[in-house]
Amino acid sequence: MKKLTAQDFEKLFEIWKNEGYEIYGPKRAPYGGDFFFNPVETFSECDFDGFVNTLKPPKDFFFPQEATTLKLYREKLESEEVSKKKVIFGIRPCDLEGLLILDKFYLGNIPDPYYKARRENTLLVTFSCFDPLPTCFCNEAGAGPVAKSGFDIQVNDLGNGIYLAEHGSKAGKDYLSSFPDAEDELIEKLRQRIGETLKKFTPRPWAEKHLYNFKVSKDSKIWRELGKFCLKCGGCNYLCPTCSCFNTFDLQFEDHIEQRREWDSCLLEGYHRMAGSNPKPDAASRMQFRFECKLSPEINKPYGRISCTGCGRCIQTCIGDAHMESLLILMDREEGL
Amino acid sequence: MRHALFKPVLKKIKRIVEETPDTRSFYFDKDGWAGHTPGQFAELWVPGVGEIPISIASPSKSDELVFTVKKVGTVSSALFEKKVSDTIGLRGPFGHGFPLQEFAEKNLILIGGGIGLPPLMSVILEALGKNKIRLFYGARTPADIVYKPLLNELKDKIDIYLTVDVGDESWDGEVGVVTNLLKPELVHPYNSVAFVCGPGIMMYYTVKRLLELGFREENIYLSLEHHMKCAVGKCGHCRIGPYYVCVDGPVFPYSKLREVEEKFAGTVF
Numbered sequence: 001m002k003k004l005t006a007q008d009f010e011k012l013f014e015i016w017k018n019e020g021y022e023i024y025g026p027k028r029a030p031y032g033g034d035f036f037f038n039p040v041e042t043f044s045e046c047d048f049d050g051f052v053n054t055l056k057p058p059k060d061f062f063f064p065q066e067a068t069t070l071k072l073y074r075e076k077l078e079s080e081e082v083s084k085k086k087v088i089f090g091i092r093p094c095d096l097e098g099l100l101i102l103d104k105f106y107l108g109n110i111p112d113p114y115y116k117a118r119r120e121n122t123l124l125v126t127f128s129c130f131d132p133l134p135t136c137f138c139n140e141a142g143a144g145p146v147a148k149s150g151f152d153i154q155v156n157d158l159g160n161g162i163y164l165a166e167h168g169s170k171a172g173k174d175y176l177s178s179f180p181d182a183e184d185e186l187i188e189k190l191r192q193r194i195g196e197t198l199k200k201f202t203p204r205p206w207a208e209k210h211l212y213n214f215k216v217s218k219d220s221k222i223w224r225e226l227g228k229f230c231l232k233c234g235g236c237n238y239l240c241p242t243c244s245c246f247n248t249f250d251l252q253f254e255d256h257i258e259q260r261r262e263w264d265s266c267l268l269e270g271y272h273r274m275a276g277s278n279p280k281p282d283a284a285s286r287m288q289f290r291f292e293c294k295l296s297p298e299i300n301k302p303y304g305r306i307s308c309t310g311c312g313r314c315i316q317t318c319i320g321d322a323h324m325e326s327l328l329i330l331m332d333r334e335e336g337l
Numbered sequence: 338m339r340h341a342l343f344k345p346v347l348k349k350i351k352r353i354v355e356e357t358p359d360t361r362s363f364y365f366d367k368d369g370w371a372g373h374t375p376g377q378f379a380e381l382w383v384p385g386v387g388e389i390p391i392s393i394a395s396p397s398k399s400d401e402l403v404f405t406v407k408k409v410g411t412v413s414s415a416l417f418e419k420k421v422s423d424t425i426g427l428r429g430p431f432g433h434g435f436p437l438q439e440f441a442e443k444n445l446i447l448i449g450g451g452i453g454l455p456p457l458m459s460v461i462l463e464a465l466g467k468n469k470i471r472l473f474y475g476a477r478t479p480a481d482i483v484y485k486p487l488l489n490e491l492k493d494k495i496d497i498y499l500t501v502d503v504g505d506e507s508w509d510g511e512v513g514v515v516t517n518l519l520k521p522e523l524v525h526p527y528n529s530v531a532f533v534c535g536p537g538i539m540m541y542y543t544v545k546r547l548l549e550l551g552f553r554e555e556n557i558y559l560s561l562e563h564h565m566k567c568a569v570g571k572c573g574h575c576r577i578g579p580y581y582v583c584v585d586g587p588v589f590p591y592s593k594l595r596e597v598e599e600k601f602a603g604t605v606f
Binding site: 069070072075077079105106109110112113114217218244245246247248249250251252257259264266271272273274275276277279280285286288289292293296298299301 | 342343344345347382384385386387388409410413424426536537562563564566567569570571572573574576577578579584599600601602603604605606
């Protein structure tokens with residue numbers, strides 16, 4: 001564990017910029033709006049005041065909302081694999097866990113060349129989370145408030161301009177090597193801080209009981225109930241750090257044709273529709289489709305964990321309350337029925 | 338070995354055969370194409386419009402690649418605008434086909450409905466002279482029967498039973514759904530496997546009938562159709578329970594599908 005100050009981070013930013021990295025840090029939209037990962041030049045430019053998490057998860061960097069995959073000029077076909085050196089500074093542990101799941105999905109089995117190109121040459125700097133929102137349940141989902149592995153560097157903000165940083169990779173170790181080790185009392189302070197943080201989470205007995213114990217039958221009332229609430233906007237899919245579905249479509253330009261990818265949502269009717277039939281024509285079956293993807297042990301076997309990281313974005317964004325917490329509460333009630 | 342995953346091979350259409358008023362076969366030269374097994378599929382890309390997953394209708398040994406397409410949606414309609422020597426993109430072959438090599442000694446019971454015949458035709462041409470084959474095929478009307486000349490040629494080499502939902506004055510064969518053809522004296526589970534491809538409702542009743550006739554769930558293979566975009570298990574659309582139709586299928590033994598149907602979201606076929 002190393003001890004760093006704001007000046008030390010400015011030094012690190014300089015090193016990264018000299019090495020050709022683009023740095024993205026949390027920035028607040030004007031007039032007190034949401035946070036986004038935007039390009040930053042210096043550490044002081046990052047907005048950490050009031051920052052809990054970004055509106056969109058960082059999957060955007062590797063799996064953009066919309067991206068060109070192919071370009072066809074007459075008979076010449078080009079594949080667009082974009083790779084840039086970048087540092088993502090200030091990722092929360094829940095979103096890091098989400099990225100690790102996406103890595104297993106996109107890079108495992110048949111690796112996706114577009115995700116792979118974007119994911120390479122990326123440094124991930126996580127900030128552990130000491131002020132969870134009422135919607136956060138990373139503690140229950142086994143993803144936070146402190147990341148265990150998968151980061152290059154993890155920073156713990158102890159306040160008063162003191163930061164404790166640990167490495168999670170060879171690259172991270174090299175960047176931190178010149179900084180002094182943290183004193184024992186600071187490490188003890190961090191331990192206390194984590195303990196206090198765990199007490200700040202909203203108690204959710206249903207989460208503990210059901211997140212890792214997904215047993216909802218296909219004909220359960222729960223799906224119909226959630227289906228009634230769902231407004232089919234797809235917001236939960238777009239903001240979910242582990243939702244990975246995409247649609248492809250073509251665009252015609254004057255001199256070429258482009259094939260593009262865009263985020264898709266399994267709650268939209270057209271996601272499932274084929275010419276002539278639809279295997280999931282009702283909102284209830286689409287609700288089951290979404291939640292089994294997140295929680296079913298069979299489906300999540302490749303990841304060794306559930307595909308919910310407890311970031312709480314679906315709870316924040318759903319205007320119909322057809323989100324993960326509603327599911328967990330309904331699961332709890334169904335048992336009592 | 339494997340071609341670039343998402344980068345189609347551009348190929349010129351060599352020949353187009355009008356199979357029925359709304360169904361055409363598109364022929365391509367095979368050069369530069371990895372070998373396939375019957376039941377596998379490819380993504381056909383009409384540049385500027387989109388991609389559709391289509392079963393490969395030709396056998397693995399053929400010099401030609403054949404795709405038989407029914408005009409039903411945006412991409413298939415755009416494909417029907419294409420003429421001989423126009424270029425389209427092909428990606429594939431994808432997925433798991435019918436496990437013919439496992440069934441070298443078995444009798445093949447093939448049951449097709451409508452545009453479900455092409456993958457079964459690939460099986461027939463592959464297994465001809467090796468397995469005993471019995472084909473049951475149902476179409477809406479006599480005019481909707483695909484591969485008429487080929488079926489005529491094959492009728493001395495394999496057993497073929499045809500039926501149509503609605504007959505006309507030229508038709509003196511069976512009228513009714515394809516399951517009506519599946520009589521105990523013709524379809525016996527002993528030393529047999531059944532390969533089924535057709536519309537969902539037809540497959541549903543065919544499975545029911547085959548189980549009645551004594552077929553074991555693991556000896557009934559179904560070729561599924563599902564909404565697909567990427568064909569390599571990434572876009573998510575074709576997930577059924579823990580499987581992706583594009584990677585783990587499109588051909589599944591019914592024993593796997595029954596579990597999925599009972600437990601996971603949506604209908605399987």
